[in-house]
Amino acid sequence: MAGSGLKWRAERGIVRRRDAHAMPARETPVLTVDDLSKIYADGTQALSGITLAVRQGEIVALIGGSGCGKTTLLRLIAGLDQATRGAVQVDGETIRAPHPSIGVVFQEPRLLPWLDVAGNVGFGLADLPRSERRTRVSRALERVGLAEHGGRWPRELSGGQQQRVAIARAFVAQPRVLLLDEPFSALDAFTRKGLHDQLLDLWAESKPTILIVTHDVGEAVTLADRVVVMRPRPGRLDETVAIGLARPREPVAATYEEAVRRVLAALDHSLRPAATKPPPTPETRASWW
Amino acid sequence: MPLLRRGGRAGLGLLLPLVLAAGWEIAVATGAASGRLLPPPSRIGATLWALAVSGDLWMHVEATLIRVGLGFLCGAAAGIVAGALVATIPALRWLIDPSLQALRAVPSLAWVPLFILWFGILETPKVLLIAVGVFFPVYVGVSGAIASVDRKLVEVGRIFRLSRFALARRILLPAVLPATLVGLRTGLGLGFLFVVAAELMGASEGLGYLLVDGQQFSKPDQIVAAIIAFALVGKAADMALVTLTSPLTRWQDTVRDSL
Numbered sequence: 001m002a003g004s005g006l007k008w009r010a011e012r013g014i015v016r017r018r019d020a021h022a023m024p025a026r027e028t029p030v031l032t033v034d035d036l037s038k039i040y041a042d043g044t045q046a047l048s049g050i051t052l053a054v055r056q057g058e059i060v061a062l063i064g065g066s067g068c069g070k071t072t073l074l075r076l077i078a079g080l081d082q083a084t085r086g087a088v089q090v091d092g093e094t095i096r097a098p099h100p101s102i103g104v105v106f107q108e109p110r111l112l113p114w115l116d117v118a119g120n121v122g123f124g125l126a127d128l129p130r131s132e133r134r135t136r137v138s139r140a141l142e143r144v145g146l147a148e149h150g151g152r153w154p155r156e157l158s159g160g161q162q163q164r165v166a167i168a169r170a171f172v173a174q175p176r177v178l179l180l181d182e183p184f185s186a187l188d189a190f191t192r193k194g195l196h197d198q199l200l201d202l203w204a205e206s207k208p209t210i211l212i213v214t215h216d217v218g219e220a221v222t223l224a225d226r227v228v229v230m231r232p233r234p235g236r237l238d239e240t241v242a243i244g245l246a247r248p249r250e251p252v253a254a255t256y257e258e259a260v261r262r263v264l265a266a267l268d269h270s271l272r273p274a275a276t277k278p279p280p281t282p283e284t285r286a287s288w289w
Numbered sequence: 290m291p292l293l294r295r296g297g298r299a300g301l302g303l304l305l306p307l308v309l310a311a312g313w314e315i316a317v318a319t320g321a322a323s324g325r326l327l328p329p330p331s332r333i334g335a336t337l338w339a340l341a342v343s344g345d346l347w348m349h350v351e352a353t354l355i356r357v358g359l360g361f362l363c364g365a366a367a368g369i370v371a372g373a374l375v376a377t378i379p380a381l382r383w384l385i386d387p388s389l390q391a392l393r394a395v396p397s398l399a400w401v402p403l404f405i406l407w408f409g410i411l412e413t414p415k416v417l418l419i420a421v422g423v424f425f426p427v428y429v430g431v432s433g434a435i436a437s438v439d440r441k442l443v444e445v446g447r448i449f450r451l452s453r454f455a456l457a458r459r460i461l462l463p464a465v466l467p468a469t470l471v472g473l474r475t476g477l478g479l480g481f482l483f484v485v486a487a488e489l490m491g492a493s494e495g496l497g498y499l500l501v502d503g504q505q506f507s508k509p510d511q512i513v514a515a516i517i518a519f520a521l522v523g524k525a526a527d528m529a530l531v532t533l534t535s536p537l538t539r540w541q542d543t544v545r546d547s548l
Protein backbone atom coordinates (compact mmCIF):
# COMPACT_ATOMS: atom_id res chain seq x y z
CA MET A 1 0.00 0.00 0.00
CA ALA A 2 2.72 2.42 1.02
CA GLY A 3 4.79 1.28 -1.92
CA SER A 4 2.04 1.91 -4.41
CA GLY A 5 1.46 5.38 -2.98
CA LEU A 6 5.12 6.10 -3.50
CA LYS A 7 4.93 4.90 -7.04
CA TRP A 8 1.81 6.98 -7.60
CA ARG A 9 3.59 10.08 -6.46
CA ALA A 10 6.76 9.33 -8.37
CA GLU A 11 4.73 8.98 -11.54
CA ARG A 12 3.29 12.41 -11.03
CA GLY A 13 6.61 14.05 -10.47
CA ILE A 14 6.15 14.43 -6.74
CA VAL A 15 9.54 13.79 -5.24
CA ARG A 16 10.30 12.29 -1.85
CA ARG A 17 11.62 14.58 0.83
CA ARG A 18 15.10 13.07 0.89
CA ASP A 19 16.05 14.74 -2.36
CA ALA A 20 13.08 17.01 -2.63
CA HIS A 21 14.77 20.36 -2.29
CA ALA A 22 18.01 19.37 -3.94
CA MET A 23 19.35 20.70 -7.17
CA PRO A 24 22.05 19.74 -9.60
CA ALA A 25 25.22 19.34 -7.53
CA ARG A 26 27.54 21.38 -9.71
CA GLU A 27 25.53 24.59 -9.38
CA THR A 28 26.16 26.60 -6.25
CA PRO A 29 22.93 28.03 -4.94
CA VAL A 30 22.37 31.76 -4.59
CA LEU A 31 20.05 31.31 -1.65
CA THR A 32 20.51 28.63 0.96
CA VAL A 33 18.31 28.10 3.98
CA ASP A 34 19.84 25.69 6.43
CA ASP A 35 17.86 24.00 9.19
CA LEU A 36 15.90 27.15 9.95
CA SER A 37 13.58 27.22 12.95
CA LYS A 38 11.56 30.01 14.45
CA ILE A 39 9.84 30.09 17.80
CA TYR A 40 8.05 33.37 18.46
CA ALA A 41 8.27 35.11 21.83
CA ASP A 42 4.84 33.74 22.77
CA GLY A 43 6.08 30.18 22.28
CA THR A 44 4.49 29.57 18.87
CA GLN A 45 6.71 27.31 16.83
CA ALA A 46 6.22 28.80 13.39
CA LEU A 47 9.00 26.97 11.53
CA SER A 48 10.91 23.79 12.18
CA GLY A 49 14.03 22.70 10.35
CA ILE A 50 13.53 24.37 6.99
CA THR A 51 16.25 23.48 4.52
CA LEU A 52 16.14 24.81 1.00
CA ALA A 53 18.51 25.82 -1.76
CA VAL A 54 17.60 27.96 -4.74
CA ARG A 55 19.89 28.44 -7.71
CA GLN A 56 20.58 31.55 -9.70
CA GLY A 57 17.57 32.71 -11.67
CA GLU A 58 15.28 30.03 -10.38
CA ILE A 59 11.67 30.87 -9.50
CA VAL A 60 10.37 28.91 -6.54
CA ALA A 61 6.78 29.13 -5.38
CA LEU A 62 5.96 28.43 -1.74
CA ILE A 63 2.48 27.15 -1.23
CA GLY A 64 0.61 25.81 1.76
CA GLY A 65 -2.29 26.25 4.12
CA SER A 66 -2.81 29.35 6.19
CA GLY A 67 -0.51 29.64 9.18
CA CYS A 68 2.11 27.17 7.99
CA GLY A 69 4.85 29.78 8.27
CA LYS A 70 5.31 31.09 4.73
CA THR A 71 5.42 34.72 5.77
CA THR A 72 7.67 33.87 8.70
CA LEU A 73 10.10 32.10 6.37
CA LEU A 74 10.21 35.06 4.00
CA ARG A 75 10.77 37.50 6.84
CA LEU A 76 13.65 35.43 8.18
CA ILE A 77 15.26 35.27 4.74
CA ALA A 78 14.78 39.03 4.34
CA GLY A 79 16.54 39.64 7.65
CA LEU A 80 13.49 41.38 9.11
CA ASP A 81 13.23 38.83 11.94
CA GLN A 82 15.81 36.64 13.62
CA ALA A 83 15.71 32.85 13.40
CA THR A 84 15.72 30.83 16.59
CA ARG A 85 18.05 28.31 14.98
CA GLY A 86 19.66 27.77 11.60
CA ALA A 87 20.97 30.19 9.03
CA VAL A 88 20.17 31.90 5.74
CA GLN A 89 22.89 32.63 3.23
CA VAL A 90 22.88 34.62 0.03
CA ASP A 91 25.93 34.08 -2.16
CA GLY A 92 27.60 32.51 0.84
CA GLU A 93 27.01 35.51 3.06
CA THR A 94 25.00 34.90 6.22
CA ILE A 95 21.94 37.13 6.45
CA ARG A 96 21.32 38.72 9.85
CA ALA A 97 19.65 41.96 8.76
CA PRO A 98 18.18 43.34 5.54
CA HIS A 99 20.75 43.01 2.80
CA PRO A 100 21.28 44.90 -0.47
CA SER A 101 21.08 41.63 -2.42
CA ILE A 102 17.58 40.90 -1.15
CA GLY A 103 14.45 42.67 -2.34
CA VAL A 104 11.00 42.28 -0.86
CA VAL A 105 7.48 42.80 -2.16
CA PHE A 106 4.90 42.54 0.59
CA GLN A 107 1.32 41.43 0.38
CA GLU A 108 0.21 45.07 0.58
CA PRO A 109 1.97 47.59 -1.69
CA ARG A 110 3.29 49.55 1.30
CA LEU A 111 3.92 52.65 -0.76
CA LEU A 112 4.92 55.78 1.11
CA PRO A 113 1.88 58.04 0.70
CA TRP A 114 3.92 61.26 0.89
CA LEU A 115 6.04 60.36 -2.14
CA ASP A 116 4.76 60.34 -5.69
CA VAL A 117 5.02 57.18 -7.74
CA ALA A 118 8.50 57.98 -9.06
CA GLY A 119 9.64 58.88 -5.55
CA ASN A 120 8.44 55.54 -4.29
CA VAL A 121 10.15 53.57 -7.02
CA GLY A 122 13.41 55.45 -6.40
CA PHE A 123 13.13 55.22 -2.62
CA GLY A 124 15.97 52.73 -2.29
CA LEU A 125 18.26 54.57 -4.71
CA ALA A 126 18.94 57.62 -2.55
CA ASP A 127 22.70 57.08 -2.82
CA LEU A 128 22.74 57.27 -6.62
CA PRO A 129 23.29 60.50 -8.53
CA ARG A 130 20.00 62.12 -9.38
CA SER A 131 20.25 61.63 -13.15
CA GLU A 132 20.99 57.94 -12.89
CA ARG A 133 18.23 57.49 -10.38
CA ARG A 134 15.82 59.18 -12.75
CA THR A 135 16.71 57.02 -15.74
CA ARG A 136 16.49 53.85 -13.69
CA VAL A 137 13.15 54.83 -12.21
CA SER A 138 11.60 55.74 -15.52
CA ARG A 139 12.83 52.51 -17.08
CA ALA A 140 11.31 50.50 -14.24
CA LEU A 141 8.04 52.40 -14.53
CA GLU A 142 7.97 51.71 -18.23
CA ARG A 143 8.49 48.02 -17.58
CA VAL A 144 5.44 47.85 -15.34
CA GLY A 145 3.36 49.96 -17.72
CA LEU A 146 3.21 53.05 -15.53
CA ALA A 147 5.47 55.37 -17.51
CA GLU A 148 2.78 58.05 -17.53
CA HIS A 149 2.10 57.85 -13.83
CA GLY A 150 5.41 58.85 -12.25
CA GLY A 151 4.01 62.13 -10.94
CA ARG A 152 0.84 60.77 -9.38
CA TRP A 153 0.20 60.04 -5.72
CA PRO A 154 -0.12 56.42 -4.63
CA ARG A 155 -3.68 57.05 -3.46
CA GLU A 156 -4.64 57.95 -7.01
CA LEU A 157 -3.71 54.48 -8.27
CA SER A 158 -5.74 51.29 -8.33
CA GLY A 159 -4.68 48.36 -6.17
CA GLY A 160 -3.08 46.62 -9.12
CA GLN A 161 -1.19 49.74 -10.16
CA GLN A 162 0.04 50.22 -6.60
CA GLN A 163 1.35 46.68 -6.48
CA ARG A 164 3.13 47.30 -9.79
CA VAL A 165 4.83 50.30 -8.22
CA ALA A 166 5.90 48.10 -5.32
CA ILE A 167 7.32 45.54 -7.76
CA ALA A 168 9.15 48.26 -9.67
CA ARG A 169 10.55 49.59 -6.38
CA ALA A 170 11.96 46.17 -5.57
CA PHE A 171 13.36 45.51 -9.05
CA VAL A 172 14.97 48.90 -9.49
CA ALA A 173 17.40 48.10 -6.67
CA GLN A 174 18.54 45.08 -8.75
CA PRO A 175 18.37 42.44 -6.03
CA ARG A 176 20.00 39.05 -6.46
CA VAL A 177 17.13 37.47 -4.58
CA LEU A 178 13.56 38.75 -4.70
CA LEU A 179 11.04 37.67 -2.09
CA LEU A 180 7.33 38.14 -2.79
CA ASP A 181 4.71 37.40 -0.14
CA GLU A 182 1.34 36.81 -1.80
CA PRO A 183 1.88 39.94 -3.87
CA PHE A 184 -1.23 39.48 -5.99
CA SER A 185 -3.67 37.95 -3.54
CA ALA A 186 -5.72 41.13 -3.18
CA LEU A 187 -6.20 41.48 -6.93
CA ASP A 188 -8.76 40.09 -9.33
CA ALA A 189 -7.84 37.25 -11.65
CA PHE A 190 -7.63 39.45 -14.72
CA THR A 191 -5.26 41.98 -13.14
CA ARG A 192 -3.26 39.12 -11.69
CA LYS A 193 -2.72 37.60 -15.11
CA GLY A 194 -1.31 40.89 -16.42
CA LEU A 195 0.99 41.19 -13.45
CA HIS A 196 2.30 37.65 -13.93
CA ASP A 197 3.40 38.62 -17.43
CA GLN A 198 5.04 41.80 -16.21
CA LEU A 199 6.79 40.00 -13.39
CA LEU A 200 8.15 37.44 -15.83
CA ASP A 201 9.28 40.20 -18.21
CA LEU A 202 11.17 41.91 -15.42
CA TRP A 203 12.61 38.62 -14.30
CA ALA A 204 13.78 37.80 -17.82
CA GLU A 205 15.84 40.99 -17.87
CA SER A 206 18.13 40.43 -14.93
CA LYS A 207 17.19 36.89 -13.89
CA PRO A 208 17.05 37.38 -10.15
CA THR A 209 16.31 34.40 -7.98
CA ILE A 210 12.67 34.58 -6.94
CA LEU A 211 10.87 33.08 -4.00
CA ILE A 212 7.16 33.77 -4.18
CA VAL A 213 4.48 32.83 -1.66
CA THR A 214 1.05 32.19 -3.08
CA HIS A 215 -2.25 30.55 -2.30
CA ASP A 216 -3.06 30.23 -5.95
CA VAL A 217 -2.03 26.95 -7.57
CA GLY A 218 -2.44 28.42 -11.04
CA GLU A 219 -0.16 31.28 -10.14
CA ALA A 220 2.44 28.86 -8.83
CA VAL A 221 2.34 26.77 -11.99
CA THR A 222 2.41 29.83 -14.23
CA LEU A 223 5.44 31.36 -12.57
CA ALA A 224 7.57 28.75 -10.90
CA ASP A 225 10.23 26.27 -11.89
CA ARG A 226 9.57 24.47 -8.67
CA VAL A 227 6.67 24.49 -6.24
CA VAL A 228 7.49 23.79 -2.61
CA VAL A 229 4.56 22.76 -0.45
CA MET A 230 4.59 23.59 3.24
CA ARG A 231 2.82 21.85 6.09
CA PRO A 232 1.69 23.49 9.33
CA ARG A 233 2.25 23.13 13.08
CA PRO A 234 5.13 23.47 13.06
CA GLY A 235 5.77 24.88 9.62
CA ARG A 236 8.04 22.69 7.55
CA LEU A 237 8.61 21.78 3.93
CA ASP A 238 6.56 18.91 2.63
CA GLU A 239 6.87 17.96 -1.00
CA THR A 240 8.39 19.64 -3.99
CA VAL A 241 6.81 19.58 -7.41
CA ALA A 242 9.05 20.31 -10.37
CA ILE A 243 7.15 22.16 -13.08
CA GLY A 244 9.58 22.06 -15.96
CA LEU A 245 7.40 23.73 -18.58
CA ALA A 246 8.76 26.12 -21.17
CA ARG A 247 7.73 29.79 -20.97
CA PRO A 248 5.44 31.40 -21.88
CA ARG A 249 3.03 28.92 -20.38
CA GLU A 250 -0.48 28.51 -21.67
CA PRO A 251 -3.05 27.61 -19.03
CA VAL A 252 -5.03 25.69 -21.63
CA ALA A 253 -2.16 23.36 -22.50
CA ALA A 254 -2.51 19.77 -21.32
CA THR A 255 0.95 19.86 -19.74
CA TYR A 256 -0.08 22.90 -17.73
CA GLU A 257 -3.21 21.23 -16.47
CA GLU A 258 -1.23 18.18 -15.58
CA ALA A 259 1.21 20.31 -13.55
CA VAL A 260 -1.71 21.95 -11.76
CA ARG A 261 -3.02 18.51 -10.87
CA ARG A 262 0.35 17.47 -9.47
CA VAL A 263 0.55 20.58 -7.30
CA LEU A 264 -3.01 20.06 -6.12
CA ALA A 265 -2.21 16.48 -5.19
CA ALA A 266 0.84 17.58 -3.21
CA LEU A 267 -1.15 20.32 -1.53
CA ASP A 268 -3.90 17.90 -0.69
CA HIS A 269 -1.35 15.57 0.83
CA SER A 270 0.10 18.35 2.98
CA LEU A 271 -3.33 19.10 4.37
CA ARG A 272 -3.86 15.55 5.57
CA PRO A 273 -2.92 14.71 9.18
CA ALA A 274 0.82 14.45 9.71
CA ALA A 275 0.42 10.88 11.05
CA THR A 276 0.45 9.49 7.53
CA LYS A 277 3.97 10.74 7.25
CA PRO A 278 6.66 10.48 9.94
CA PRO A 279 7.95 13.77 11.34
CA PRO A 280 11.32 14.75 9.94
CA THR A 281 14.21 13.01 11.63
CA PRO A 282 17.58 14.75 11.89
CA GLU A 283 18.92 12.47 9.18
CA THR A 284 16.31 13.39 6.59
CA ARG A 285 16.45 17.02 7.60
CA ALA A 286 20.11 17.41 6.75
CA SER A 287 19.69 15.61 3.51
CA TRP A 288 19.49 17.84 0.52
CA TRP A 289 23.17 18.66 0.18
CA MET B 290 -18.72 73.79 -11.02
CA PRO B 291 -17.67 72.43 -7.60
CA LEU B 292 -16.09 75.82 -6.92
CA LEU B 293 -19.36 77.51 -7.72
CA ARG B 294 -21.22 75.15 -5.47
CA ARG B 295 -18.74 75.79 -2.67
CA GLY B 296 -19.07 79.52 -3.15
CA GLY B 297 -22.82 79.09 -3.05
CA ARG B 298 -22.62 77.18 0.20
CA ALA B 299 -20.43 79.85 1.78
CA GLY B 300 -22.94 82.46 0.65
CA LEU B 301 -25.73 80.46 2.25
CA GLY B 302 -23.79 80.41 5.53
CA LEU B 303 -23.61 84.21 5.42
CA LEU B 304 -27.32 84.56 4.87
CA LEU B 305 -28.45 84.04 8.46
CA PRO B 306 -26.09 86.57 10.11
CA LEU B 307 -26.84 89.10 7.37
CA VAL B 308 -30.58 88.74 7.83
CA LEU B 309 -30.27 89.01 11.60
CA ALA B 310 -28.01 92.07 11.29
CA ALA B 311 -30.37 93.78 8.84
CA GLY B 312 -33.34 92.94 11.05
CA TRP B 313 -31.63 94.44 14.08
CA GLU B 314 -30.63 97.51 12.13
CA ILE B 315 -34.22 98.05 11.06
CA ALA B 316 -35.58 97.37 14.56
CA VAL B 317 -33.31 100.00 16.07
CA ALA B 318 -33.86 102.48 13.24
CA THR B 319 -37.65 102.23 13.57
CA GLY B 320 -37.44 102.56 17.32
CA ALA B 321 -38.77 99.07 17.96
CA ALA B 322 -35.63 98.40 20.01
CA SER B 323 -33.37 100.84 21.80
CA GLY B 324 -30.05 99.34 20.78
CA ARG B 325 -28.53 100.45 24.06
CA LEU B 326 -27.17 97.04 25.10
CA LEU B 327 -26.59 95.78 21.57
CA PRO B 328 -25.88 98.58 19.12
CA PRO B 329 -27.03 98.19 15.53
CA PRO B 330 -24.51 97.00 12.95
CA SER B 331 -24.03 100.47 11.55
CA ARG B 332 -22.78 101.80 14.91
CA ILE B 333 -20.47 98.83 15.40
CA GLY B 334 -19.13 99.35 11.91
CA ALA B 335 -18.57 103.01 12.61
CA THR B 336 -16.71 102.19 15.84
CA LEU B 337 -14.52 99.65 14.05
CA TRP B 338 -13.85 102.16 11.32
CA ALA B 339 -12.94 104.89 13.81
CA LEU B 340 -10.59 102.52 15.66
CA ALA B 341 -8.98 101.54 12.39
CA VAL B 342 -8.56 105.09 11.13
CA SER B 343 -7.07 106.34 14.39
CA GLY B 344 -4.56 103.46 14.28
CA ASP B 345 -5.66 102.19 17.69
CA LEU B 346 -7.07 99.00 16.22
CA TRP B 347 -3.75 98.06 14.64
CA MET B 348 -1.90 98.74 17.86
CA HIS B 349 -4.26 96.44 19.76
CA VAL B 350 -4.19 93.79 17.07
CA GLU B 351 -0.41 93.92 16.98
CA ALA B 352 -0.11 93.56 20.76
CA THR B 353 -2.44 90.56 20.74
CA LEU B 354 -0.72 88.97 17.76
CA ILE B 355 2.72 89.31 19.35
CA ARG B 356 1.49 87.61 22.52
CA VAL B 357 -0.18 84.80 20.63
CA GLY B 358 2.83 84.44 18.34
CA LEU B 359 5.35 84.21 21.17
CA GLY B 360 3.17 81.90 23.21
CA PHE B 361 2.50 79.75 20.16
CA LEU B 362 6.20 79.43 19.33
CA CYS B 363 7.17 78.50 22.89
CA GLY B 364 4.24 76.16 23.43
CA ALA B 365 4.56 74.47 20.04
CA ALA B 366 8.32 73.98 20.38
CA ALA B 367 7.94 72.53 23.87
CA GLY B 368 5.05 70.34 22.72
CA ILE B 369 6.98 68.94 19.76
CA VAL B 370 10.10 68.21 21.81
CA ALA B 371 8.19 66.69 24.72
CA GLY B 372 5.93 64.68 22.40
CA ALA B 373 8.87 63.30 20.43
CA LEU B 374 10.83 62.37 23.57
CA VAL B 375 7.89 60.75 25.30
CA ALA B 376 6.93 58.76 22.20
CA THR B 377 10.42 57.43 21.52
CA ILE B 378 11.81 56.81 25.02
CA PRO B 379 9.62 54.42 27.03
CA ALA B 380 11.22 55.35 30.36
CA LEU B 381 10.33 58.99 29.79
CA ARG B 382 6.80 58.02 28.80
CA TRP B 383 6.24 56.20 32.07
CA LEU B 384 7.94 58.97 34.01
CA ILE B 385 6.35 62.15 32.70
CA ASP B 386 3.34 61.33 30.55
CA PRO B 387 1.01 60.65 33.53
CA SER B 388 1.95 64.00 35.10
CA LEU B 389 1.42 65.87 31.84
CA GLN B 390 -1.94 64.18 31.33
CA ALA B 391 -2.95 65.24 34.84
CA LEU B 392 -1.84 68.84 34.18
CA ARG B 393 -3.76 68.78 30.93
CA ALA B 394 -6.94 68.18 32.89
CA VAL B 395 -6.47 71.42 34.85
CA PRO B 396 -8.77 74.14 33.47
CA SER B 397 -6.46 76.69 31.97
CA LEU B 398 -7.87 79.70 33.79
CA ALA B 399 -6.96 78.06 37.07
CA TRP B 400 -3.35 78.94 36.29
CA VAL B 401 -4.01 82.66 36.09
CA PRO B 402 -3.71 83.55 39.80
CA LEU B 403 -0.60 81.44 40.18
CA PHE B 404 1.07 82.96 37.12
CA ILE B 405 0.24 86.47 38.30
CA LEU B 406 1.69 85.66 41.70
CA TRP B 407 4.85 84.24 40.16
CA PHE B 408 5.47 86.53 37.23
CA GLY B 409 3.56 89.73 37.98
CA ILE B 410 1.06 91.15 35.55
CA LEU B 411 3.37 92.08 32.68
CA GLU B 412 4.03 90.09 29.51
CA THR B 413 5.63 86.94 30.96
CA PRO B 414 2.52 85.42 32.54
CA LYS B 415 0.45 86.23 29.47
CA VAL B 416 2.82 84.55 27.04
CA LEU B 417 3.25 81.65 29.42
CA LEU B 418 -0.49 81.11 29.76
CA ILE B 419 -0.86 81.05 25.99
CA ALA B 420 2.11 78.69 25.71
CA VAL B 421 0.45 76.33 28.19
CA GLY B 422 -2.68 76.36 26.06
CA VAL B 423 -0.75 75.64 22.87
CA PHE B 424 1.49 73.01 24.45
CA PHE B 425 -1.05 70.30 25.20
CA PRO B 426 -2.72 69.76 21.82
CA VAL B 427 0.68 69.80 20.14
CA TYR B 428 2.13 67.40 22.68
CA VAL B 429 -0.79 65.00 22.40
CA GLY B 430 -0.77 65.21 18.58
CA VAL B 431 2.96 64.59 18.19
CA SER B 432 3.30 61.82 20.75
CA GLY B 433 0.21 60.06 19.44
CA ALA B 434 1.37 60.37 15.84
CA ILE B 435 4.81 58.96 16.54
CA ALA B 436 3.41 56.11 18.59
CA SER B 437 1.04 55.13 15.78
CA VAL B 438 3.44 55.29 12.84
CA ASP B 439 2.68 52.32 10.60
CA ARG B 440 5.17 49.57 11.43
CA LYS B 441 4.75 48.30 7.89
CA LEU B 442 6.16 51.49 6.41
CA VAL B 443 9.04 51.42 8.87
CA GLU B 444 9.83 47.95 7.54
CA VAL B 445 10.09 49.38 4.04
CA GLY B 446 12.79 51.65 5.43
CA ARG B 447 14.50 48.68 7.04
CA ILE B 448 14.44 46.71 3.78
CA PHE B 449 16.34 49.56 2.16
CA ARG B 450 18.71 49.67 5.16
CA LEU B 451 18.10 53.26 6.18
CA SER B 452 20.20 54.50 9.07
CA ARG B 453 18.41 55.57 12.23
CA PHE B 454 18.66 59.18 11.16
CA ALA B 455 17.48 58.50 7.62
CA LEU B 456 14.58 56.46 8.96
CA ALA B 457 13.54 59.39 11.15
CA ARG B 458 13.88 61.88 8.32
CA ARG B 459 12.46 59.88 5.43
CA ILE B 460 9.73 57.89 7.16
CA LEU B 461 8.91 59.02 10.69
CA LEU B 462 8.91 62.75 10.01
CA PRO B 463 6.60 62.70 6.97
CA ALA B 464 4.38 60.15 8.69
CA VAL B 465 3.81 62.31 11.77
CA LEU B 466 3.54 65.60 9.91
CA PRO B 467 -0.24 65.61 9.33
CA ALA B 468 -1.11 64.89 12.96
CA THR B 469 1.48 67.43 14.08
CA LEU B 470 -0.08 70.08 11.88
CA VAL B 471 -3.52 69.29 13.23
CA GLY B 472 -2.09 69.67 16.73
CA LEU B 473 -0.50 72.99 15.79
CA ARG B 474 -3.75 74.21 14.37
CA THR B 475 -5.72 73.25 17.46
CA GLY B 476 -2.96 74.86 19.51
CA LEU B 477 -3.22 78.11 17.60
CA GLY B 478 -6.97 78.17 18.20
CA LEU B 479 -6.41 77.63 21.90
CA GLY B 480 -3.76 80.36 21.82
CA PHE B 481 -6.44 82.84 20.75
CA LEU B 482 -8.75 81.49 23.43
CA PHE B 483 -6.09 81.99 26.06
CA VAL B 484 -4.95 85.41 24.94
CA VAL B 485 -8.37 86.74 25.91
CA ALA B 486 -7.95 85.29 29.40
CA ALA B 487 -4.40 86.64 29.54
CA GLU B 488 -5.44 90.12 28.51
CA LEU B 489 -8.40 90.12 30.88
CA MET B 490 -5.91 89.70 33.72
CA GLY B 491 -4.72 93.22 33.08
CA ALA B 492 -3.29 94.80 29.97
CA SER B 493 -2.98 98.30 28.60
CA GLU B 494 -3.21 97.22 25.02
CA GLY B 495 -4.50 94.30 23.02
CA LEU B 496 -7.95 93.25 21.80
CA GLY B 497 -8.68 91.85 25.25
CA TYR B 498 -8.01 95.29 26.70
CA LEU B 499 -10.62 96.73 24.31
CA LEU B 500 -13.12 94.24 25.79
CA VAL B 501 -12.35 95.18 29.39
CA ASP B 502 -12.31 98.86 28.57
CA GLY B 503 -15.63 98.59 26.74
CA GLN B 504 -17.20 96.83 29.70
CA GLN B 505 -15.88 99.32 32.29
CA PHE B 506 -17.03 102.35 30.32
CA SER B 507 -20.25 100.80 29.02
CA LYS B 508 -19.32 100.82 25.36
CA PRO B 509 -21.07 97.76 23.92
CA ASP B 510 -20.20 98.83 20.36
CA GLN B 511 -16.50 98.65 21.30
CA ILE B 512 -16.99 95.20 22.85
CA VAL B 513 -18.70 93.85 19.77
CA ALA B 514 -16.08 95.53 17.56
CA ALA B 515 -13.34 93.79 19.57
CA ILE B 516 -15.15 90.45 19.29
CA ILE B 517 -15.38 90.87 15.54
CA ALA B 518 -11.71 91.82 15.38
CA PHE B 519 -10.85 88.70 17.41
CA ALA B 520 -12.83 86.53 15.01
CA LEU B 521 -11.18 88.08 11.94
CA VAL B 522 -7.65 87.94 13.34
CA GLY B 523 -8.09 84.37 14.59
CA LYS B 524 -9.48 83.24 11.27
CA ALA B 525 -6.68 85.02 9.39
CA ALA B 526 -4.01 83.42 11.56
CA ASP B 527 -5.58 80.01 11.06
CA MET B 528 -5.73 80.50 7.31
CA ALA B 529 -2.13 81.67 7.26
CA LEU B 530 -1.04 78.53 9.13
CA VAL B 531 -3.01 76.31 6.77
CA THR B 532 -1.69 78.08 3.68
CA LEU B 533 1.91 77.94 4.88
CA THR B 534 1.76 74.27 5.79
CA SER B 535 -0.54 72.84 3.14
CA PRO B 536 2.32 72.19 0.65
CA LEU B 537 3.67 69.78 3.27
CA THR B 538 0.54 67.64 3.23
CA ARG B 539 -0.34 67.96 -0.41
CA TRP B 540 -0.11 64.17 -0.62
CA GLN B 541 -2.87 63.69 1.89
CA ASP B 542 -6.47 64.04 0.88
CA THR B 543 -8.12 63.56 4.24
CA VAL B 544 -6.34 66.36 6.07
CA ARG B 545 -6.93 68.81 3.30
CA ASP B 546 -10.58 67.99 3.02
CA SER B 547 -11.11 68.42 6.73
CA LEU B 548 -9.40 71.82 6.78
Ligand SMILES: Nc1ncnc2c1ncn2[C@@H]1O[C@H](COP(=O)(O)OP(=O)(O)OP(=O)(O)O)[C@@H](O)[C@H]1O
Nearest residue numbers: 040041042044046065066067068069070071072073
Ligand atom coordinates in the same frame (compact mmCIF):
# COMPACT_ATOMS: atom_id res chain seq x y z
N1 LIG C 1 4.72 37.98 15.44
C1 LIG C 1 4.22 36.76 15.77
N2 LIG C 1 4.15 36.38 17.06
C2 LIG C 1 3.67 35.15 17.38
N3 LIG C 1 3.24 34.24 16.50
C3 LIG C 1 3.27 34.57 15.21
C4 LIG C 1 3.76 35.85 14.76
N4 LIG C 1 3.68 35.89 13.42
C5 LIG C 1 3.18 34.71 13.04
N5 LIG C 1 2.93 33.90 14.12
C6 LIG C 1 2.40 32.53 14.08
O1 LIG C 1 3.29 31.75 13.32
C7 LIG C 1 2.57 30.87 12.47
C8 LIG C 1 2.96 31.11 11.03
O2 LIG C 1 2.50 32.39 10.65
P1 LIG C 1 2.77 32.97 9.21
O3 LIG C 1 2.23 34.34 9.18
O4 LIG C 1 4.21 32.81 8.88
O5 LIG C 1 1.88 32.01 8.32
P2 LIG C 1 1.55 32.07 6.76
O6 LIG C 1 1.91 30.76 6.19
O7 LIG C 1 2.19 33.26 6.15
O8 LIG C 1 -0.01 32.23 6.79
P3 LIG C 1 -0.97 32.96 5.72
O9 LIG C 1 -1.06 32.04 4.55
O10 LIG C 1 -2.27 33.08 6.42
O11 LIG C 1 -0.35 34.27 5.40
C9 LIG C 1 1.10 31.10 12.76
O12 LIG C 1 0.68 30.11 13.68
C10 LIG C 1 1.07 32.45 13.39
O13 LIG C 1 0.03 32.54 14.31
Ligand SMILES: [Mg+2]
Nearest residue numbers: 070071072181
Ligand atom coordinates in the same frame (compact mmCIF):
# COMPACT_ATOMS: atom_id res chain seq x y z
MG1 LIG D 1 1.42 35.05 5.21
